[in-house]
Amino acid sequence: MPSLDEAVAGVLEAVFADESRSAGLALEEVSVSTAGRRRVVRVVVDLAGEEAGEVDLEAVAVVSAAVSETLDSSDVLGAAPYTLEVTSPGVDRPLTAPRHWARARGRLVRVVLAGGGELLGRVESVDADGVLLRLEPQPVKGRPPRAKDVGVPRQVPFAELVRGEVQVEFRRAGASPDDEPGELDDEQGELDDEQGDAGREDEQ
Structure with a gap:
C-alpha cells in the first residue's frame, strides 16, 4: 500500500x-x-x-x-x-536526476560514488550516459589540497553516481583578483x- x-x-x-x-x-x-x-x-x-x-x-x-x-x-x-x-x-538540493546534473553545468560539485569515495569537480557536460567532470583538488585534513589531478576530465556514468552536492564558491568562477572577496560564484546561489x-x- x-x-x-x-x-x-x-x-x-x-x-x-x-x-x-x-x-x-x-x-x-x-x-x-x-x-x-x-x-x-x-x-x-x-x-x-x-x-x-x-x-x-x-x-x-x-x-x-x-x-x-x-x-x-x-x-x-x-x-x-x-x-x-x-x-x-x-x-542545497542534491543532484540525483540527469536533468539536475544538466542544470548544474559549470557548477562545482562534490560527487558521492556508488562504489564508495567522493570526487570534487566542475560539471563540464552531461549526456545520456553520465556526467563529464573537470576534477578539482580535494582538501585533506591537516594538509593543503593535492593538486595532482586538477583539470583532469573524468566521465562518470549515471550508474556510479549516488548524488551530487553543489558547492558554494566565494569568488565568481574566472573572476580576477580585484573582484570583491566573499562574493558567490554567481547569483544563482542567492x-x-x-x-x-x-x-x-x-x-x-
Missing part, C-alpha cells in the same frame, strides 16, 4: 502532465506532515527542462492553484483541513535560497 506522500504525488501527476496547468514545472517531491489537527502538504517543484534558470514565482502561483484544485477534488487527504506549501528547491523559502501557502 502506498504511503500518503506517494498517494498525493500520484494524484498530482495529472497536473504536471498537463503543460497548461504545470506552467513548465516538474514535480520534485511531496511530503505530508501533521501540525495539530491540520495536515501540511509540501510540494517541491523545479523547471521541467535541462536548461539553467530560475523557477518563476508566477509559475509557482499557477501550479499552486492547479495543485490546490486537484487536491480539493480528490479524497486523498480525507476530510482533514490542510495547508499547501508549493516551493522550489534551494541550492536566488535559489530566496526561492527555496518563497513557497506559497494556501489555507484550506
